[in-house]
Amino acid sequence: MNSRDDSLEALPLRDDLRGLSPYGAPQLEVRVALNTNENTHPVPEPVVRAVTRRVTDTAASLNRYPDRDFTNLRTALASYLGHELTEDNLWAANGSNEILQQILQAFGGPERSVLSFVPTYSMYPLLALGTGTRFIAGERAADFSLSAESAARQVGEHAPNIVFLCSPNNPTGTALGLDVVEAVYEAGEDRNTIVVVDEAYAEFARFGTPSALTLLPGRPRLIVTRTMSKAFALAGARLGYFAADRSVADAIRLVRLPYHLSSVTQATALAALEHHETLLGTVEDIKLQRDRIVDELKRLGLTPAESDSNFVFFECGGDAHAMWQGLLDQGVLVRDVGIPGHLRVTAGTEAETTAFLEAVESYLARS
Numbered sequence: 001m002n003s004r005d006d007s008l009e010a011l012p013l014r015d016d017l018r019g020l021s022p023y024g025a026p027q028l029e030v031r032v033a034l035n036t037n038e039n040t041h042p043v044p045e046p047v048v049r050a051v052t053r054r055v056t057d058t059a060a061s062l063n064r065y066p067d068r069d070f071t072n073l074r075t076a077l078a079s080y081l082g083h084e085l086t087e088d089n090l091w092a093a094n095g096s097n098e099i100l101q102q103i104l105q106a107f108g109g110p111e112r113s114v115l116s117f118v119p120t121y122s123m124y125p126l127l128a129l130g131t132g133t134r135f136i137a138g139e140r141a142a143d144f145s146l147s148a149e150s151a152a153r154q155v156g157e158h159a160p161n162i163v164f165l166c167s168p169n170n171p172t173g174t175a176l177g178l179d180v181v182e183a184v185y186e187a188g189e190d191r192n193t194i195v196v197v198d199e200a201y202a203e204f205a206r207f208g209t210p211s212a213l214t215l216l217p218g219r220p221r222l223i224v225t226r227t228m229s230k231a232f233a234l235a236g237a238r239l240g241y242f243a244a245d246r247s248v249a250d251a252i253r254l255v256r257l258p259y260h261l262s263s264v265t266q267a268t269a270l271a272a273l274e275h276h277e278t279l280l281g282t283v284e285d286i287k288l289q290r291d292r293i294v295d296e297l298k299r300l301g302l303t304p305a306e307s308d309s310n311f312v313f314f315e316c317g318g319d320a321h322a323m324w325q326g327l328l329d330q331g332v333l334v335r336d337v338g339i340p341g342h343l344r345v346t347a348g349t350e351a352e353t354t355a356f357l358e359a360v361e362s363y364l365a366r367s
């Protein structure tokens with residue numbers, strides 16, 4: 001055994017996993033980390049105290065398994081979302097990535113397929129792979145937009161078992177019109193296709209952008225997923241959830257691991273929801289910084305996409321990797337999403353955003 005690769009090679013790994021690399025946004029020590037779309041504001045002090053109190057209260061009973069159905073949490077999530085949802089419509093897991101995995105476990109798997117429209121969230125193909133579901137890369141227009149007509153046509157063409165719609169889309173940042181969701185849902189009628197709208201960034205959407213939650217009544221195959229990792233500034237807590245017809249949650253109960261949501265996670269999420277107004281207090285500031293990035297990048301002669309999220313996708317007018325490195329050399333880490341000529345940057349605090357913009361300006365001046 002002369003290297004880690006050789007030892008991995010020697011293991012009886014599944015053929016479809018051989019030679020692959022794990023998901024890996026670099027976790028580098030840098031001055032300004034704007035590469036994974038976290039909320040870069042620390043958790044506010046009152047929320048820290050509330051989480052601490054609730055977690056302390058649960059500590060003595062950690063000898064017991066948690067509430068398997070996390071009923072209090074589902075009730076709190078339903079009340080946060082509104083739209084006349086009840087706890088029966090809600091489900092939660094360790095991050096919305098686990099939510100998506102559970103959806104694939106219940107509705108995908110061998111001989112089944114999931115369609116999404118690339119470029120989109122890079123975890124979709126990996127989650128499909130892990131669950132043995134065939135991933136179909138649907139197309140977008142040259143400007144990365146997706147029309148209702150094109151999406152519905154592709155659903156008809158591929159007849160997938162599941163469709164993932166990311167809105168606002170990562171990495172491009174723009175939200176989909178609800179007409180796209182409606183058209184995809186209708187196009188999936190024959191095949192009984194499950195339609196998932198991943199709204200990880202919904203809280204950052206521009207004013208007047210409607211949520212797919214409004215489409216849930218009467219659509220039992222529609223699932224809207226959300227997360228506490230972005231606007232809620234709780235990426236470390238690992239809490240994602242969905243709203244759907246109650247039968248969908250019943251289906252997921254067949255594949256979830258027993259007691260998958262720890263008592264500590266449930267306590268943390270409950271404290272966060274109790275203080276959601278404080279936690280979401282940074283959202284308006286982040287949206288200001290995002291709009292500032294869009295305006296400033298335009299002024300510098302680059303081409304940013306309009307954003308409904310806490311990040312900006314932009315055409316950098318040259319070699320994206322060289323610019324990524326040029327920014328990193330100045331202590332600013334952004335994301336090279338592998339799309340030629342484009343980079344993605346998270347809107348941080350005002351100071352982080354300033355550091356990013358100054359780094360871009362100085363890079364452009366030198367190149």
Ligand SMILES: *Cc1c(COP(=O)(O)O)cnc(C)c1O
Pocket residue numbers: 037094095096097098121166170198200226227228229230235238239240
């Ligand atoms: C960040 C992100 C998520 C959130 O993942 P968690 O597992 O909840 O941290 C989900 N979908 C998209 C598109 C994302 O960018």
